[in-house]
Amino acid sequence: MDMKRLHRRHALSLLGGAAAVGATGSAFAQAEPPKPAQLVVNHSGGSMGTAMRKAFFNGFEKKYGIKVVETSPVDFGKLRAMVDSGNVEWDLTEIGGQDAIRAGKANLLEKIDTKVVDRSKYPATAQNPYVFASSVYTTIMGFRNDVFKNGSQPKSWADWWDVKKFPGARSMRNHPTDNLEFALIADGVPKDKLYPIDFDRAFKKLDQIKPHITVWWSTGQQPAQLLLDKEVVLATGWNGRFYDIIKKGAPVGIEWSEGALKQGSFAIPRGAKSPYWANKMLAELAIPQQQAVYASELGYPGLNLESLNFVDPKVKPFLPTAYLDQQFWISDEWYAENGTKAAELWNAWMLKKG
Incomplete structure (x- = not known):
């Protein structure tokens, strides 16, 4: 075998080896990492x-x-x-x-x-x-459907604030999230214009409903239980909590309109x-x-x-994704920046008489 042919065969061998390494490297890169226990x-x-x-x-x-x-x-x-x-x-x-x-x-x-x-x-x-x-999940209105029969329940936050047309004891969460938004919507602010929240306007509207809230709930199960025990006829709450008692036969209904969605x-x-x-x-x-x-x-x-x-x-x-167009998303970004201030203002407002 002459030297030219030998060099050519050696070169091809090197190229083939490189290609094999390349293919192996590519396959290795695409392989799943080892499974952990x-x-x-x-x-x-x-x-x-x-x-x-x-x-x-x-x-x-x-x-x-x-x-x-x-x-x-x-x-x-x-x-x-x-x-x-x-x-x-x-x-x-x-x-x-x-x-x-x-x-x-x-x-x-x-x-x-x-x-x-x-x-x-x-x-x-x-x-x-x-x-x-x-x-x-969403914070929505739950209601006693033996009190509000045949679709006569409040269907908006403006209705919720109308205690003459929709009388009865109410419960809301002891927290600024949801309530600030509900107050603004009740006061006429469009769902897509809530942020940045106007604190003064929201708390002024909340002043109107405060005397009619008999229980400010702090745990997720409370509003469902309050409705079950007939302590209130209307309560804001998380949809899953209401769903749980409804599927067990409780005389409770859900109004999805203007609910506050969260991930x-x-x-x-x-x-x-x-x-x-x-x-x-x-x-x-x-x-x-x-x-x-x-x-x-x-x-x-x-x-x-x-x-x-x-x-x-x-x-x-009973699922909020069936009603996305009727609801609005709580802004986590806004609360990440303003949540501390909102909590301070809320706590001060709760201490006020009235």
Whole structure:
């Protein structure tokens, strides 16, 4: 074999080797990371945890062979401490709306991998690059339907404020969120013009309804129980709490008009041990059929709008995603910046007589 032919064969051999390495490298880059033995998901616990286990976690374990370990409670301070120390115990954590905004700005969260998590069927309000909108709930009017019969209940916040036309004891939450917005809507402010909130106008309107609120509730179960016990005939509350007693036969109805929508959210802490598999869990939470199971349990649907197609027709009327056009979104961004001031003004207002 002459030297030219030998050199040519050697060159081709090198090129072939390089191509093989390139192909191997590409395949390696696209391969899934090794599966961890477990994935730690932090959430609120209680009935929510039970529903998540049924709708999402059992299926994830069966699909991937990864054990889902659940912890609680949700704690923003602990999240920050974990990330700052570099010792992150959670792969995924539930996080409140305002805290999610704060965490994103403080660089405490990993970016969601859009190649793994499909949110193409989600509304624009649920497309935050660092926060996954896992569910939606709304603060709405609940009413005794043996008092307000045949659709005679208040159908707007202006009606709620009209105590002559719609008499009876009322209950509202002891918190500025929702109430400031409801007051402004009752005073004629359009739902899409609420922010920035005009504190003076809102509290002036709240002064009118304050004497007619017999209970200011502070826990989610309270308004439903107040209606059950006939202590009030009208109460603001979270839709899932009303849904729970309605499906058990309580004489309670829901008015969806002008409800205040909020997202339940999950995020991946920055520095999480298994971010790829945490994204896989988010992908599981985005499956519409699984969201339908969760919604049927709690009345809090996911924001994949296709999930409504898989919900029992008897359940659909109790889900806020069936009435999105009638409601408005609470601005987590505004409260992240102004929530402290709103709380201070609210507490001072509550101490006032009248």
